[in-house]
Amino acid sequence: MNFIVCIKQVPGTTDVKIDPKTNTLIREGVESIVNPFDSYAIEEGLRLKERMGGKVTVISMGPPQAESALREALSMGCDEAVLLTDRAFAGSDTLATSYTLACGIKKIGEFDLVICGKQAIDGDTAQVGPGIAEKLGVPAITYVKKIEEIDQARIKVERMMEEGYEVIETNLPALITVVKEINEPRLPSLKGMVRARKAEIHMWTASDIECEKSKIGQAGSPTIVNKIFTPPPRKGGEVLLGDPEEQAEKLVDKLRQAKVI
Amino acid sequence: MGIKIVDDKCTGCSLCVKSCPFGLIKIVSREEVGKPHPKYKKIAVIGEGCNLCGACLEPCPLEAILIEREEEKPRVDISQYKGVWVFAEQKKGEIQGVAYELLGEGRKLADELGEKLSCVLLGEGMDGAAKELIAHGADRVYQIEGSILKNFQDDPYTDVLSDLIQKEKPEIVLMGATVIGRSFASRVAARLGTGLTADCTELAIDLKARQLLQTRPAFGGNIMATITTPYNRPQMATVRHKVFKKAVKQENHQGEIIKESVDGKNLSLRTKLLDMVQDLTQTVNLADADIIVSGGRGLGGPENFNIIEELARTLGGAVGASRAAVDAGWIPYSHQVGQTGRTVCPKIYIACGISGAIQHLVGMQSSDIIVAINKDPNAPIFKVATYGIEGDLFEVVPALTKRLKEVLG
Numbered sequence: 027m028n029f030i031v032c033i034k035q036v037p038g039t040t041d042v043k044i045d046p047k048t049n050t051l052i053r054e055g056v057e058s059i060v061n062p063f064d065s066y067a068i069e070e071g072l073r074l075k076e077r078m079g080g081k082v083t084v085i086s087m088g089p090p091q092a093e094s095a096l097r098e099a100l101s102m103g104c105d106e107a108v109l110l111t112d113r114a115f116a117g118s119d120t121l122a123t124s125y126t127l128a129c130g131i132k133k134i135g136e137f138d139l140v141i142c143g144k145q146a147i148d149g150d151t152a153q154v155g156p157g158i159a160e161k162l163g164v165p166a167i168t169y170v171k172k173i174e175e176i177d178q179a180r181i182k183v184e185r186m187m188e189e190g191y192e193v194i195e196t197n198l199p200a201l202i203t204v205v206k207e208i209n210e211p212r213l214p215s216l217k218g219m220v221r222a223r224k225a226e227i228h229m230w231t232a233s234d235i236e237c238e239k240s241k242i243g244q245a246g247s248p249t250i251v252n253k254i255f256t257p258p259p260r261k262g263g264e265v266l267l268g269d270p271e272e273q274a275e276k277l278v279d280k281l282r283q284a285k286v287i
Numbered sequence: 288m289g290i291k292i293v294d295d296k297c298t299g300c301s302l303c304v305k306s307c308p309f310g311l312i313k314i315v316s317r318e319e320v321g322k323p324h325p326k327y328k329k330i331a332v333i334g335e336g337c338n339l340c341g342a343c344l345e346p347c348p349l350e351a352i353l354i355e356r357e358e359e360k361p362r363v364d365i366s367q368y369k370g371v372w373v374f375a376e377q378k379k380g381e382i383q384g385v386a387y388e389l390l391g392e393g394r395k396l397a398d399e400l401g402e403k404l405s406c407v408l409l410g411e412g413m414d415g416a417a418k419e420l421i422a423h424g425a426d427r428v429y430q431i432e433g434s435i436l437k438n439f440q441d442d443p444y445t446d447v448l449s450d451l452i453q454k455e456k457p458e459i460v461l462m463g464a465t466v467i468g469r470s471f472a473s474r475v476a477a478r479l480g481t482g483l484t485a486d487c488t489e490l491a492i493d494l495k496a497r498q499l500l501q502t503r504p505a506f507g508g509n510i511m512a513t514i515t516t517p518y519n520r521p522q523m524a525t526v527r528h529k530v531f532k533k534a535v536k537q538e539n540h541q542g543e544i545i546k547e548s549v550d551g552k553n554l555s556l557r558t559k560l561l562d563m564v565q566d567l568t569q570t571v572n573l574a575d576a577d578i579i580v581s582g583g584r585g586l587g588g589p590e591n592f593n594i595i596e597e598l599a600r601t602l603g604g605a606v607g608a609s610r611a612a613v614d615a616g617w618i619p620y621s622h623q624v625g626q627t628g629r630t631v632c633p634k635i636y637i638a639c640g641i642s643g644a645i646q647h648l649v650g651m652q653s654s655d656i657i658v659a660i661n662k663d664p665n666a667p668i669f670k671v672a673t674y675g676i677e678g679d680l681f682e683v684v685p686a687l688t689k690r691l692k693e694v695l696g
């Protein structure tokens with residue numbers, strides 16, 4: 027079977043800090059990582075391949091340096107990697123990103139299941155997975171925490187809801203987005219790393235994937251980021267002193283004054 | 288189109304470098320890049336991957352960074368689109384809290400624009416719910432009935448909402464940023480080819496440009512972005528739960544209910560909902576909870592979650608957890624708060640024995656009141672805490688439960 031995993035390279039959030047003087051983001055020693063949710067998507071793709079046979083292809087849209095994210099996926103055991111990279115893709119919002127990835131996936135060829143992360147930790151929208159499904163014309167199931175069953179023709183999964191989960195079945199081809207609970211991603215193997223270093227990454231531009239120019243990049247993006255600012259930092263808190271009973275009493279008083287209990 | 292450094296303005300002062308969330312700006316020698324200047328030796332260059340987010344514009348004291356956008360024309364006839372819509376999410380026939388919050392906020396936006404406020408309600412046997420929406424300020428309710436719509440499923444919901452939007456042409460469509468909203472809003476927007484802003488926490492109208500200003504946290508709440516959809520309609524947004532106040536009920540508010548039935552045969556339905564399972568360990572769901580009491584590694588073991596549960600029960604709240612507690616197997620993943628868990632914003636968040644790692648903070652730092660109980664005075668959680676209690680949680684938490692029981696009766 028053919029599994030396709032969509033991965034995004036994102037800045038590692040641990041080092042996103044706010045400079046208290048200028049109130050801007052500090053991104054020192056910039057480290058780019060595979061979006062954490064996408065590691066679960068890769069792992070799930072690999073497990074399905076091990077169970078069912080077939081091939082896992084990873085695809086990313088991004089600048090040339092996103093290649094390193096794809097090599098990481100290859101070192102974990104993915105078979106092929108595709109990078110959609112072109113200046114014409116710059117400024118894509120989730121609609122243009124979904125369209126572009128869908129064009130890339132169509133060019134890869136026949137597929138049974140597309141796996142995405144729940145969301146990317148930079149843009150944080152969770153919109154690209156369902157967007158790709160719409161553009162590919164396949165059903166989507168979001169927030170998947172477990173694949174209960176899968177065969178050549180259909181898949182049965184558990185989808186997280188606010189108050190529990192749903193058991194949902196659909197025919198393949200389909201798209202799912204996955205949450206952390208689904209698995210524990212493996213570490214790259216030494217052999218995998220050696221192979222990944224040498225492997226060829228398919229670099230496709232806008233003209234390679236036969237997309238309409240009006241639907242990619244900025245031209246294909248209905249939303250515009252008008253302004254970015256840092257939220258006002260939380261005011262320094264109040265420390266409640268005393269023995270545990272006194273502390274408890276003070277806290278309860280504060281909460282009652284604030285009329286929240 | 289694109290981003291540009293104005294060669295003769297940039298002094299190479301490097302103030303912009305830190306502002307780029309993607310770390311794309313580098314300061315290089317002007318000679319190296321063939322852009323000599325009589326006074327300045329250095330210049331900023333922007334690497335590949337810029338998404339034109341604009342974060343670097345403000346820090347530059349000389350306006351040496353420019354983002355040029357192509358002169359654009361509306362991509363649809365914007366004047367045809369009128370009115371504010373709220374998608375009224377229901378589960379088991381019950382309107383979800385977020386729908387009333389959207390009605391409250393939607394009313395303000397509609398009044399400002401001088402337009403009507405409408406609700407879209409999909410389900411089966413929803414007559415009572417439709418009246419309830421009118422009483423909460425809706426001028427019109429599109430009540431679409433059908434057994435296929437009883438429980439949420441992506442395909443038929445996408446079909447019905449997309450068709451209705453195409454037919455009626457609203458200017459603004461608001462949906463809850465819930466599992467349901469976030470799952471199918473994107474499909475609807477993709478089908479209509481319009482913009483969708485995710486997980487907004489602030490909405491405003493720019494009357495001059497007649498645009499919705501949609502403000503949302505990104506990078507796990509570390510930055511805020513204001514997003515617009517200038518050339519397409521409708522302007523769609525999912526809105527975070529518990530940010531806006533619920534609309535107040537006015538029994539005498541009048542409105543029109545447009546009731547239609549759909550035949551399942553004409554809608555696509557490629558998924559089959561086999562079961563809905565409630566997580567029994569969870570008394571109140573995290574997204575809805577006004578109060579959350581969370582436990583971390585400081586609890587020392589699964590059995591100690593009972594003091595957290597008791598405090599939560601006393602307050603009528605839900606139980607949350609750090610990833611450390613989840614990974615140790617002390618509590619199911621559905622309770623995890625943070626970057627790889629859930630994002631929550633209750634009125635009160637009580638963190639017990641949680642250090643406050645950034646991945647935890649991004650999931651809860653927009654809570655109204657944060658209480659931290661930790662024995663380490665240097666724990667980072669105290670930096671975001673409204674009230675900090677330094678002490679042993681095994682003493683403080685039971686004392687707190689006891690005190691609350693006395694006070695709340």
Ligand SMILES: Cc1cc2nc3c(=O)[nH]c(=O)nc-3n(C[C@H](O)[C@H](O)[C@H](O)COP(=O)(O)OP(=O)(O)OC[C@H]3O[C@@H](n4cnc5c(N)ncnc54)[C@H](O)[C@@H]3O)c2cc1C
Pocket residue numbers: 032033034035061063064067085086087088118119120121123127141142143144145146147148149150151152153154155249251254338340482483484485503505506511512514
């Ligand atoms: C501050 C800020 C706010 C933004 N807000 C919005 C907004 O409200 N609406 C909007 O339409 N756009 C928005 N954008 C643009 C948006 O972030 C980009 O379009 C981005 O390419 C995709 O969105 P995401 O990061 O939210 O991904 P998500 O939709 O959260 O990603 C979900 C999954 O899709 C897959 N995926 C996502 N991107 C890629 C990729 N490039 N290559 C391969 N797989 C991928 C991954 O599997 C990922 O786990 C914003 C950008 C910024 C900087």
Ligand SMILES: Cc1cc2nc3c(=O)[nH]c(=O)nc-3n(C[C@H](O)[C@H](O)[C@H](O)COP(=O)(O)OP(=O)(O)OC[C@H]3O[C@@H](n4cnc5c(N)ncnc54)[C@H](O)[C@@H]3O)c2cc1C
Pocket residue numbers: 062582583584585586608609610611612623624625626627628629639640641642643644645646647650660661662663666678679680681
């Ligand atoms: C990609 C990635 C994603 C992540 N996602 C998440 C996420 O979604 N959510 C999340 O929570 N974490 C997440 N993490 C993990 C995060 O970095 C921290 O490791 C985790 O939050 C730590 O949990 P903790 O605070 O419970 O444990 P610790 O950091 O070990 O803190 C325990 C605290 O308890 C205090 N303590 C101990 N005993 C007592 C006592 N008797 N009384 C009072 N206080 C006591 C200690 O002083 C300490 O501060 C993620 C990490 C990565 C790399």
Ligand code: SF4
Pocket residue numbers: 290306307308309310311312333336337338339340341342343344
């Ligand atoms: S516009 Fe945004 S992504 Fe581009 S260089 Fe400036 S800060 Fe970086």
Ligand code: SF4
Pocket residue numbers: 292296297298299300301302303304330331346347348349350351352
């Ligand atoms: S672009 Fe502006 S902030 Fe950046 S180095 Fe040049 S002058 Fe300084």
